[in-house]
Amino acid sequence: MADAIEVEHLVKRYGELAAVNDIAFSVRPGTVFSFLGPNGAGKTTTTEILEGLRRTTSGTVRVLGRDPWTETYDLHLEIGVIPQDFRFFEKITPREAVEYYARLFGTSPDPEKLLQQVQLANKAGARFETLSGGQKQKLGLALALTNDPKVCFLDEPTTGLDPTARRAIWEVIRTLKAEGRTVFLTTHYLEEAELLADQVAIIHHGRIIAEGTPQEIIARYGRPEHLRFRASPALADYLRPKVGLPVTVSDGRVDVELHEKRDALRVLSIVEASGIPWEGFSTAQDNLEDVFVRLVGQMDEGTLKSESPA
């Protein structure tokens, strides 16, 4: 099957500034693709180009096989978009809003069911101005679904929401995927991408600096797994010649870098055999957030080369 989204050599300049500088990626149908990056990295610009709201400077973009800028009308019949900070007519209720969108799209969803799906059924008759941030965002989600879209664009849908509201949105995103829709999710919550995304691309200064599944990115850019003990430096001295792995000490903590999972058992048995007192061991692995912070930091220092061609 053809990719739901294809981007090649995409460039978007505002005057001298290249907001997006020659990026490429593709999204398979029915998957969740997460676009990560710090504020100002080019996430929103890219998303708006995919949605047909902005023109490219150069490069090729196809969404469901269409050029978003020239085939906007047809494209909009097949995609759903929830922008950052969704705003709507203040005096209109969610039920009326869904009916309105259904009329515009010429579709006939059941408003109650749709609002139930985004967990907003209890506010179906409340005016938009009285809704909380999370409820407004949920209405945005419901409206994006009135036309039964093949691709859903969610631009930082959970920014500024409380943990419960965020989880509710995540649940909806999982449902979207289960229904076979393609989801393009931009976020700066790494946890969100790690939990939901099949595929992740990290963008910084308009370039993609890492791409793959969350696990691939962690494996590639994350530091190896560590085993840690609270113990005296004497334990570290004891371990160094015996384990053949890097051992460091800081703040009364001994830290052993593991190369393989089974190293953990070996290290533990050597520690136990040492007779040196220790307590409280734990393992630690980089999550996507650690990788992200480090990649972005390294790029800012100029020590990381971007994956995109220069």
Place this chain on the structure above:
Amino acid sequence: MRPARIFADFKIVVRSYLRNPVALFFSLIFPIILIALFGLIFSAVGNSPVSVQVLNLDHNSPASVEFLSALNNTSVVKVQLVNWNASNFAAELGQNDDPVGIILPNGFNASLAAHRPVNLTVFVDPADAASSGTVVGAVQGVANAFNLRLAGGTPVVGFTQQNVGSQVFTYIDYLIPGLIGFSILTSPMFSMVDVAAGYRKDGIFRELSLTPLTRAEWLTSHILWYMSLTFVTAGIMIAAGMELFGAHVDVTLGLVPFLFVGPLLFVSLGMLAGSVAKTPESAALIGNIITFPMMFLSGTFFQVSMFPPALQGFARILPLYYVIDGMNQVMLFSNSARALTDFVVVFLTAIVIFVLAIRFFKWRDE
């Protein structure tokens, strides 16, 4: 243009509006307040006639005598013949309590007989708006009655038969078309400028751009709403004017085209003003620059004929002038030929502005 989408958007506009008490107040109560306010300020005028000093240079010719007696019959002015020197007329007038006067030119009778244009000179004191307005209104009313008859081809000798009393209009009569024009202008202009800039800032146009709704459909639904609103407010104003101040206006079908084309023009103009501006603040400024001169100089509160000639010329480039003049023609003078001309001017302007508004108003950025 899909009617289903226009109707869907229209429903949203109506609901948003009806659920906004301030907007409702301004469109439904404000017209009554305006009528009441201006009606009260000038109602004293109707009670005691204004003395007008008249210099008849046509030496009591039949037409001039008839004209002056018609003026007297209006009961809002009292003609007082004087024998001053024409060159001293203004100075003499200044000594008077009611500083208003008329010079009836020599050859008035002959000109009327030959259907040749003839000009009276009406002297008014701009500081005394009440008596000025009354005199100008009365002279205009009587002159109009004469003109209509001449245009209709009735023999000039027939003048004396005409009862002109019912053809004379008071300030409140002019005020009704004027204030309908005022609300046709102000309610769409102020709110569309606001909407254009605000919806863009809040990203609501962006939301809408992601639906099949087109800009022309969106603008059309707003025009339909303001047309409906205009019918309601015009009805309220006419009823209030007639009930409270005994206004005499004709409520005819001829009014309908103006109630349609006015909102078409000013919704589009408001949208255009809001679209060319970069920020909500500059949008409001552009809106005010367009709205305020029109609000006062198009015959809303004061008849354009009372203005100095230069200002009258300026009024004629304002589209609202033609809306109000057209309504005056149908509601007061039954002059459908001139009303049609006014309508055509407004309609063509409205089409141009509508097209420009669609062109400049963008859903999305480059």
